[in-house]
Amino acid sequence: xxxxxxxxxxxxxxxxxxxxxxxxxxxxxxxxxxxxxxxxxxxxxxxxxxxxxxxxxxxxxxxxxxxxxxxxxxxxxxxxxxxxxxxxxxxxxxxxxxxxxxxxxxxxxxxxxxxxxxxxxxxxxxxxxxxxxxxxxxxxxxxxxxxxxxxxxxxxxxxxxxxxxxxxxxxxxxxxxxxxxxxxxxxxxxxxxxxxxxxxxxxxxxxxxxxxxxxxxxxxxxxxxxxxxxxxxxxxxxxxxxxxxxxxxxxxxxxxxxxxxxxxxxxxxxxxxxxxxxxxxxxxxxxxxxxxxxxxxxxxxxxxxxxxxxxxxxxxxxxxxxxxxxxx
Numbered sequence: 138x139x140x141x142x143x144x145x146x147x148x149x150x151x152x153x154x155x156x157x158x159x160x161x162x163x164x165x166x167x168x169x170x171x172x173x174x175x176x177x178x179x180x181x182x183x184x185x186x187x188x189x190x191x192x193x194x195x196x197x198x199x200x201x202x203x204x205x206x207x208x209x210x211x212x213x214x215x216x217x218x219x220x221x222x223x224x225x226x227x228x229x230x231x232x233x234x235x236x237x238x239x240x241x242x243x244x245x246x247x248x249x250x251x252x253x254x255x256x257x258x259x260x261x262x263x264x265x266x267x268x269x270x271x272x273x274x275x276x277x278x279x280x281x282x283x284x285x286x287x288x289x290x291x292x293x294x295x296x297x298x299x300x301x302x303x304x305x306x307x308x309x310x311x312x313x314x315x316x317x318x319x320x321x322x323x324x325x326x327x328x329x330x331x332x333x334x335x336x337x338x339x340x341x342x343x344x345x346x347x348x349x350x351x352x353x354x355x356x357x358x359x360x361x362x363x364x365x366x367x368x369x370x371x372x373x374x375x376x377x378x379x380x381x382x383x384x385x386x387x388x389x390x391x392x393x394x395x396x397x398x399x400x401x402x403x404x405x406x407x408x409x410x411x412x413x414x415x416x417x418x419x420x421x422x423x424x425x426x427x428x429x430x431x432x433x434x435x436x437x438x439x440x441x442x443x444x445x446x447x448x449x450x451x452x453x454x455x456x457x458x459x460x461x462x463x464x465x
Contacts, residue, residue: 142422145457146446147190154179155429156450157205158250161437162213163187163444171439172213173448175456176204182218184230185456187446198226198237206250210261210278217263217278219243219251225265227279241281244268247297253278254303254312262328264301264314271295273316275328285331287314289324296320299343300358303328304351317344317358323368325376337376339366346392348401350415355379357418359389359403367418382418384411388430395436395445400461402447404431410449412461424459427451 154177163171171187180201184194199220206219216228225241241263243251249266256262260277267274267286271293275284289295296319305312313334314326321340324333340360349356354370365382388406394415395401403411410424410431429452437446447459 142424143459143461145424145426146460147458148426149173149175149185149190149456149458150454151192152177152179152181152183152454152456154181154454155203155432155452156454156456157203157432158207159433159435159448159450159456160207160209161435161446161448162209163446164438164440165213169213171437173437173456173458174207174209174216175450176207176218176220178203180204180220180222182207182216187458194230194235196228196235198228199224205248208253210253211255211259217251217253219265225251225263239279239281241265241276247299249298249300252301252303252314254305256305256308256312262303262312264303264316264328266298266301270297271318273298273301273314273326275314285328287316287326287328287331287333289333294320295322295324296343300346302347302349302356304349306351315347315349315356317347319343321360323347323356323358323376325370325374334374335370335376337368337378339368339378340364345389346404348392348394350394350398352398357392357394357401359392361388361406363387365389365392365403365418380418382413390431391433393434393436396438397442402434402436402449404434404449406430408451408453410434410447410457410459412447422461424449424457424461426457427453427455429453 158176173185180199182196202221214231227239245266251265273287300317312328342360347358386407391404412422
């Protein structure tokens with residue numbers, strides 16, 4: 138690490154609560170304003186204007202219960218949010234509206250974020266933890282039609298699903314789901330068939346977060362331990378441990394691989410954000426600003442790579458925004 142780590146480009150304050158989730162919408166054509174959506178413990182979703190660095194809108198749809206997932210659905214006017222009120226809300230933000238147009242009751246009490254996958258124009262699959270302890274439900278949106286319920290084998294004792302990632306290799310291939318469970322295992326599910334293809338014990342503790350690079354067929358997961366687990370998927374659709382990386386301090390809340398698959402970021406319980414090269418998991422930087430647990434990290438989707446940002450949200454009620462674009 139030759140260069141000293143940078144300072145944040147700017148810090149967003151004003152959520153008045155711990156920040157649990159972040160999502161950028163910056164890829165629109167000019168004069169579209171780049172936005173950052175944040176979800177807080179007090180139930181508010183803030184829409185930040187990244188030009189003025191102020192809140193444009195505050196959305197209140199989760200009965201003051203913590204919001205822990207926010208995603209846009211094909212443009213910044215359609216938003217999905219998930220909260221501790223056991224509801225997933227769909228929002229219409231076009232022309233200044235701030236209305237919830239539909240919602241799904243999850244009946245699940247954990248912190249498992251839902252996962253979205255666009256399967257056709259205006260059609261999405263959504264994976265969410267189901268009411269029964271070990272199950273994951275797949276719905277189609279916006280129709281809310283149930284596609285399937287993924288149930289582990291009897292007696293599997295996986296515990297609750299903790300993190301989910303829907304993906305498909307290309308638009309012709311079958312949708313897959315990677316799910317991390319309380320017992321430390323990651324399972325690959327074929328959504329169309331509703332069956333588990335492979336299971337791998339990656340951690341001794343619950344899997345807190347995972348991300349997956351479909352092109353390289355390689356994923357990464359973190360838990361409350363000091364270990365990042367990197368695993369791969371072979372041509373027989375079997376998960377295998379690829380390597381592990383020992384961390385200085387225990388506890389990973391969130392992991393995200395940047396869209397160009399060059400770097401990844403982790404959110405740490407030790408208040409720090411760590412940047413790694415994705416190819417060899419080489420540590421590149423430790424970003425140190427927050428004074429409490431970092432709950433979430435998110436890369437921006439600017440069309441120009443040089444403009445790309447990283448945002449981190451923390452229990453200290455602040456959002457740091459970093460410019461860490463690297464040519465390599």
